[in-house]
Amino acid sequence: MERLKSWFLSSYLLLATLACVFLLMQLVEHLRIELLGALMACSAMPGFFLWLYVRRPARTSAHLFGVTAYAWLGACLAVFGTLTSRDPLWWPVLFALPLGLGGFLLYLLWYSRLPRRRLLQRLVPLPSFTAYQLDGTPVTSDSLVGTPTVWIFFRGNWCPLCVAQVREIVALHEDLTARGVRVVLVSPQPLARTQALARRFDVPLMWLQDRDGQAARALGIELRYGVPAGLRLLGHGQHTLMPTLVVTSKEGDVVYVDQSDNYRLRPRPQAFLKVLDSEKAHR
Template sequence: MNKAKSLFIVFFLLLINLSLLHVATLSWHSPLGAGWMGVFVLALPNFYLFVWMFMGRRARTSRNLHLLMATNLMGIALVLTDPAMEANPWPLVLGNLIFFSSIAYIFWYSHLGERNNVQLKEGEKLPAFELKTLEGTRFSSEQLKGAAWLLIFYRGNWCPLCMTQIREVAGRYIELDRLGVKVALISPQPETKTQDLAKRFKVPMAFFVDVDFKTSKKLNLVADNGVPFGLKWFGHGEHTVLPTVLIINKHGRIVYSDQTSNYRVRPEPDQFLEVARQKLAVTEA
C-alpha cells in the first residue's frame, strides 16, 4: 500500500503542475472555455496547498481540507457542464484525474492508518532503545532519565510539515527550557541529512539518528516505502518513520503521546507547553 502511495504523490504533483502549465499555454493564445477553466480551478488550489506546506507557515492543516474540497467541486462542475466536451474530451479527462487524485490525497494518501501503539501510551514506561548521536557515539534511552524530554520522531528533511514542526519547537525552545524540558529530534534518515538539518538551528536541541531503523522497529514506528518515489536517488532512502511526539518525565514515563493518524495533522507547540506545566509538575512531585 505504501509503495502505491509513494508513486501516487509523485504522479499527483506532476499532474497538477503540468495541467497548470498547459492551461497557461492555452490561455496565452485564446480565451479558456468552461472545461479548461474547470481544470484551472481544480489544479490551482491543489498546487497552492503544496506550495503553502513548503513555505512552512504552519505544521498542520485541517483533516479533511474542506475549502479544497469545495473548490474541487466547483472545478469539476465547470468541467462537466462544458458544452464543447464532445468536440474536445481532454478537459474532462484531466479534470476527472485531478478531482479524484485530490480526493485520494485527502482521504487515502494522508491517512497513516489507525494507530494504537500500546508501548507508547500515556502512563507507560518508555521502552529501552539506542540511537546514534551526530558525533557518532551511541546514546541509550537510559541517558534520558533525570530530565523531562520532548521526543519528536520525524520523517526526514524532505517532509515540509516535519521541518515546520521542528521550526515551531525551536521557536518555543526557551519556554520549554524554562519548564525543564529538553528536546530530542529522531529520524532514520541518513546521518548526513540530519547533520544538514542540525546546522539550520541555533538552539541546543539534540539530534539523533535511528541507524537501520532499530529503534523505529522496536517501537513499531516504521513506515515501509513511506518516502515519495525517486527521493532515494537524492540520498533519502525508501523507508521512514511514522510522525510521533512523546513527552517523558525524568523517570522515563510517558506523560504525553501524539500518534497522529494523518501526516497533515500535527499537535500545536502550545500543547507541549501545557503538558509540561500540568503533567510534569504532578509527576515530578
C-alpha cells in the first residue's frame, strides 16, 4: 500500500497538471462552462501544492474545506454545462469527475492518512536510538538526558510543511533557550540535505540524521516508501518517517507527544510551550 502511495502523488500531480494545460488551451479556443468546470476540478491539487510552496504554512486543516469546495464546484459546473448545452461535450466530465475530483478525494481521504503506528507513551523514557550529527558523529538519545528537550522528527527538505514547521521552531529558538530547553531536529534524509537546511537557518540547534531509520523504528514512526517516487530521482531516498513532535523532561521521560494520523496536521507551538512551562514550574 505504501509503495502505491509513493507513486500516486507524483503521478497524479503530473497528470493533473498536463490536464490543466490541455483544458486551458481548449478553453481559450472554446469558452464553455463545462471546460471551465473541468479545469477547476483538475487544478485543485496542483493549485493546493503551489499554495503550500508559496505560502509555506506549517499545517493545514484536516479536510481542506476551501480546496474541497473548489473541486466540487468545478465538477458540478462541468456536469451542469454538459447537461444544459445544445451541443454537449461529454469528455470534460471525464476530466472533472474521475481525474479532477476523484484524484483530489483520493489525496484527501487516502494519501494524507498515515498508517496505524505504535503510540508513544507519556511519562516513560523515550526509546533509545542512535543518530548522527552534521559531521557524521554518532550520538545516542540516552546521552541527551539532563535537559528538557523538544524533538522534531520531520520528513525532509522536500516536504514544505516540514520545512515550515522547522522555520517555526527556529523562530522560537531564543525563547526556548531562555527556558533552558534543547531543540533536536531528526530526519532520515541524506545528511547533505540536513546540512543544507542547517546552513539555511543558521541557528545553534541540534540536527541529527536518522540513518537507516533506526530512530523511526525505535519510536514506531517509520514510513517505508514514504518519499514520493518522483523525488527519489533527486536523491531524497525512498523511506521516511511520520511527522512527530515529542517533548522530554530533564529525566528523559516523554511529557508531550503529537502523533497525528494525518501528515498535514502539526501541533501549534502553544501546545508544547504550555507543557514546558508546567514542567518548569514543577522542577
